[in-house]
Amino acid sequence: MTTDESPARRTALVTGASSGIGAATARRLAADGFDVVLAARREDRIAALAAEVGGRAVVCDVTDDASVAAMAREVGDCSVLVANAGGAVGMDAVVDGDVEEWRWMYDVNVLGTLRVIQAMMPALVASGQGHVVVMGSTAGRVTYEGGGGYTAAKHGAKALAETLRLELLGQPVRVSEIAPGMVKTEEFSANRFRGDADAAAKVYDGVAEPLVAEDVADCVSFVVTRPAHVDVDLLVVRPLAQAAQxxxxxxG
Known part of the structure; x- marks a missing residue:
C-alpha cells in the first residue's frame, strides 16, 4: 500500500472477473487487502479464483436485470465497484456491421455498466467512501476502421462515467475511468475474431511487449488506494510500442 487509506474490511466488487483484466484485478485487490467479490457468468472460473484469493464468487450476467439485482442483494455492503465486464465482437465496416453484434456490445459495455452501477449505488453511498471504476478503452476516445460497434460502445461508457461524476457531486463516491490501449489477454481478441486464433494473434504481431492484464490491474489498484479526497478521473495506459490507436x- 502506498497510501494511508487502508482497505481493511472494505469490499470490492469486480464484474467480468472470470478472465483477463477482471481476474487480474480481483487478484490484485485481494493482495491489497480488499474483501473481493468476483462476479461473472462462468461459475466454475470465478469459484476457483475466489478460492485462490480468499474472496467470494457471485454468478451474474450484466445484461440481465434480474441477475444484476440478485447479485447486489448477495454482495451487500460494498465500497468499490470495478465495472469491468465488456467485450468486442467483429471487425466489419459500418455498412456491413451485424446489428445484433452491435446490440450485444452496447448491452454489455454500456447498459451492463449502467445496471451494475444502479444496483450498487445505495451500498457505495452508504459506505461513505464509495468508488466506481469504469473499465473503458482508448477506443472510447478515438475511432478506427472496423471498430465502429466497439468504439461506439466505449464512447458510451466514457460518457456514462463522465456524466455520473457530475451527478454525484457532493456524494461520497468517486468515479474513475481506466482506458487501456493494446492489452494482450487470453480471450479479448479471440472473441473479437469469433474464435479465429490466427487473426487474433496478428493483432500483436511484432509488438514485443503489449500490455498484459496485470498492468491494467495495477492501474485499478492505484486509483482505488488514493486517499478518499483524491479522484483520478481518467487514467489512459498504453504499451510503449503504441503511441496512438x-x-x-x-x-521486423
Missing part, C-alpha cells in the same frame, strides 16, 4: 511499432 493507429501508431504501433512492430519489430
Amino acid at each position: 493507429h501508431r504501433v511499432h512492430r519489430e
Whole structure:
C-alpha cells in the first residue's frame, strides 16, 4: 500500500472477473487487502479464483436485470465497484456491421455498466467512501476502421462515467475511468475474431511487449488506494510500442 487509506474490511466488487483484466484485478485487490467479490457468468472460473484469493464468487450476467439485482442483494455492503465486464465482437465496416453484434456490445459495455452501477449505488453511498471504476478503452476516445460497434460502445461508457461524476457531486463516491490501449489477454481478441486464433494473434504481431492484464490491474489498484479526497478521473495506459490507436511499432 502506498497510501494511508487502508482497505481493511472494505469490499470490492469486480464484474467480468472470470478472465483477463477482471481476474487480474480481483487478484490484485485481494493482495491489497480488499474483501473481493468476483462476479461473472462462468461459475466454475470465478469459484476457483475466489478460492485462490480468499474472496467470494457471485454468478451474474450484466445484461440481465434480474441477475444484476440478485447479485447486489448477495454482495451487500460494498465500497468499490470495478465495472469491468465488456467485450468486442467483429471487425466489419459500418455498412456491413451485424446489428445484433452491435446490440450485444452496447448491452454489455454500456447498459451492463449502467445496471451494475444502479444496483450498487445505495451500498457505495452508504459506505461513505464509495468508488466506481469504469473499465473503458482508448477506443472510447478515438475511432478506427472496423471498430465502429466497439468504439461506439466505449464512447458510451466514457460518457456514462463522465456524466455520473457530475451527478454525484457532493456524494461520497468517486468515479474513475481506466482506458487501456493494446492489452494482450487470453480471450479479448479471440472473441473479437469469433474464435479465429490466427487473426487474433496478428493483432500483436511484432509488438514485443503489449500490455498484459496485470498492468491494467495495477492501474485499478492505484486509483482505488488514493486517499478518499483524491479522484483520478481518467487514467489512459498504453504499451510503449503504441503511441496512438493507429501508431504501433512492430519489430521486423
